[in-house]
Amino acid sequence: MSQYLVTIINKTNARFFTLSNPPPLEHSGPSLVEHQALLNPIQSQAGRELWTSSKSGGNRGTTRQSHGYDDHRQSHLKEFDRRFAHTINAGITHFIHTYPIQHILLVAEPQILGHLRPILMATLPKALLPVEVAKDLCNLSVSEIYKYLLDQQLLPRLAKQAS
Template identity: 50%
Template sequence: MNQVLVAVIDGTRARFLTLEQAELPEYESGPNLVEHKSLFNPVKELQGKELWANVKSGRNQGLSGQAHAYDDGRQQHVTEFERRFAQVIGNEILNFTQGKRIQRLLLIAEPHILGVVREVVTPLLPKNLQIQDLAKDLSKFKLKEIYEYLASKSLLPIRKQASG
């Protein structure tokens, strides 16, 4: 069977799963997804003053009492935080592809994060790695639910039920 790595990502977490055959196919259903590692983006967990000196963005009050808007550059910082997290994800995927002889990568992420991850990760990966992606947030799904969803989209083979 092809060695498959499934990376399920949202803005705060990346889960790394592989597709494994059942040890005793006569008695166990399979193949199954097995989670090997989870990474967390600590910046996304920070709130308000832990991350920014001023909690409210883009507003200032003049002497006359009228507020006026301005761009304080927070979105640029958030984008940079996302790129750094994507870089960490890319390095982890690279480690998996080398250590487990991964031949196929499924990148599953919410649409915005998928774009960032694609941009950062793709240049790091071996050219012979087959990459497929899906813009869907499955990060909070259980392993069996992820498997069933990906199988329904023909991204993973249908699970064979145990005959016993």
Template identity: 50%
Template sequence: MNQVLVAVINGTRARFLTLEQPELPEYESGPNLVEHKSLFNPVKELQGKELWASVKTGRNQGQGSQAHAYDDGRQEHINEFERRFAGAIANEIVNINKSKRIQRLLLIAEPHILGVLREVVAPLLPKNLQIQDLAKDLCKLKPKDIYEYLANKNLLPARK
């Protein structure tokens, strides 16, 4: 069976699973998804003053109680944090590809994160790697439930 890597990602966590045949196929059903590694995005865990000097954004009080809106650049920082997390994910995919000789990559991520991943991950991967993606957050599911969902979408073979 060709090697398949399933990367399940949301804004906070990335999980890397491979499709593995059971040790005793005559007695066990398979294939199964086996989780190899997880990455966490520490910036998404930080909140309020842990991340920003001021928790309020885009307002400044002027004379006579008139508020003035302004852009404090937080969105650019958030975008950069997401690109860095996507870069860490791309590096992990490259490392797993070196050790497992992956032939197919399934990127399963929240829609916004998937867009960032497409930009960052694709240039770093080998050209012969088949990449499929799905805009869905499956990060909180167990490997068996992820497998079932992807098999129902015809992205993974049915269990035998």
């Protein structure tokens, strides 16, 4: 039943899951299986590791007055997010070619969804356009993610689980 690809994303990592059926003797129903996790190396770094100065926008002259300037950190951070979105797209494409995926569920922070949406629209087949959920679930365990998605009716339930 790995027809479902569930991708949970925030600014620092992306987790890829498929929905799988258990062996016939188990009665627990389908479950999420985590296959891969990607780390955004830029967003996981602290400010001092990423920038030469920890504070932007001010420089003291000899008269002790502050000179305001913009070092364009926000545009750099947006570019890092766009690059991470391309990496996530490559991961999704890999799963589409590896598994018989028919449904894609994309759970991510709204900013990441904004970067991913145009990339996915351009690269995915029209039949596989993802269902989007604007929420950060990356820090939850697999069972908590599965329970949340079932409660929101984003994943199918088996007849055994209906009770």
